Amino acid sequence: MDAFARLSDEIQELVSEFSSAPVVGNLTFGLTQYSFFLLVAAVVFCIIMAIFVKKQKLVPHGFFVNGVEYLVEYVENDVAKGVVGTGWRKHFPFLATIFFFILINNFIGLIPGMKPGTGAIGCTAALALVTFIYFVYYGCKKHGVIGYLKSLAPAGVSFPMNVFVWIIEVFSLLLRPITLAIRLFCNMFAGHIVMGSFAIMATLFAEPLLEHFSAMNALGALPSIAWLVILLIIYVVELIVAFVQAYVFTVLAAVYIQIAEAEGH
Template structure:
């Protein structure tokens, strides 16, 4: 019961650790913990890609090469070709970069002691703004500025209903980067809070046993074993979620690009 009594205060402390804390300078002109781990993730991704390109052969060998080959083929086949269609090649570099960058940040954040670069709304908002600019630019390049604005409303709808539909589509288009940013941020932030909470429970139940080995302390620590098992399950789920969130963000981007370039 003592462990549960301490839990609310420890949870509050845990949540405070996920705020943007400067590691260099201040919040205005410095580097926060999230920015630091985002840079680490970016460097790690560049190193992995460099190694992959250096070792690239006609037939990939080894777990690393096959995994990277599968990831690239996944983005090419299941995202670009399936969603965008015949124009997939010109968008593949952008979508692949987006997918692997988000995935690297998500996975690095799962490692204990690290924070996901995608765990702060400023990062996810920046990614969403880049996506917004990209698919709007694709639409303008395909239809022209006026043509793209007209394309937001479906043809064949009578006035004044077509004006209402056009306004709804404009609002929907503007809301897209907001939903992209919030979805990725909330999933990563909430997942790490849950993992941290179970890790705290394991620590709180095991702490008396680490201080003194007695029969009562052994019994009191038994719930910690259950929480440790749940924590391992959550870790596995979070690794899967890290992949799913990168996939969802990328495939929605592909859908927006396809809609922006659609000519029929």
Template sequence: MNPLSNLSAEMEELLGSFMSQPIEGDLIFGLTNYIFWMGVAVILLFVVLFAFKRKQAQSLVPQGVFVNGVESVIDFVKDGICKSTLGDTWQKHFPFLAALFFFILINNMVGLLPGGHPGTGTIGVTGALAMWSFVYFVYVGIKRMGAFGYIKSLAPKGVAFPVNLVVWLIEVFSTFLRLVTLAVRLFCNMFAGHVVMATFAILASLFFEPLLHGFSMVALGQAGASVFWVAILLAIYGVEILVGVIQAYVFTLLSSVYIQLVEEEE
């Protein structure tokens, strides 16, 4: 029996399992599989942060792999994103950007658990994150320049009418496009990565399954091929860990860039 003969049916079931499915209620007002795992991620994040604060308070000098590791990540967000992008204004925006980074990161990592569905793997959650980022940098712009001043700032100075109106419309569209690109980029990377990993897991199981039904040299050879698929799966798993970190960094970095643009708008 060709192990690949069942691949189509398995892939159809796989893609169905990655769709939002209600655990309680319905898709509109219920608890879905993605929201459940997002809740798990948030609880885990609070546990990590409370444990970090407790251990950190035990000594003036950071001690232990856990405390030093968390402090390294915090310093990375502070120095690698906030200070390098926002300059002197980094402190007032650090809490928001750090919350974004850690929320996305913990969801991406929880999604790598067997059977896990990352909150960032659904467009509803990534859309909400993008909306918060959008509202935040628009709020910063309005607070700094006033509502009319911010709207006016979208058109460059020194450009004659009606060219300035055309440029203003393009900038308005570009500003709203940031919301879409933030949401779609994060969603697509997380969703596609987990589908790829699950595909290789299915291939490994399909090639090993004949050996469970009866021993033969053909079945043994197919089971040996499953080792190849497992090796690729492990390699992709490592890549997905890196992608999860990179996507949290990219989302937060772009948000800080948008904040910087309105902070330094002249």
């Protein structure tokens, strides 16, 4: 029971560590650890892009340049051209920025001792709000404000059903930034809690052996090996999730841009 009680306490402490805490100032007017690492990710992003642009030549060479080039082309072909369509070129800088910024944030959060900016709902909400403003702006720019609002109801639906459908579409439109923010936040937050939990379990089983070496303690520490193996597997999975979540967020942004600019629904 003591072991279970301690495990419960450790996990509760782990969860509390992921709560936003002010680094400078307070929670109302200040900088939390998530905001801090969000800024760190922004600086790293700028450095990576500056080095990439400087080293990029007509024929890219080197692991770094080719790696970044591959990701840029991936966003260009698979997301911008593949989803947005004809007018992809003007939206590509925004989509690429969103993708790389989220990806770097997610990867930074996988470094021990660091937190992902995307692990706080406030940070993901800010990203989602920027995306929402972006595609609504281009929808209004393409159709006009009234035209964009009218376009939310599909053509060919008669009155009064078109009013009912329009209300549903407006509600769906307002839900988009909420779902974008929550999806990214939940995946990053939950993944780190799971990894932390397995690390705690591995530590609890190995602790007696570290304090005093004996055959009995060595036998009791064997489950730690299993927990560590599972932890490493989860870590690899989280690396994949970090990429997938950046991709999903960017694809959904592209889909919303395409819908906003589409001629008639």
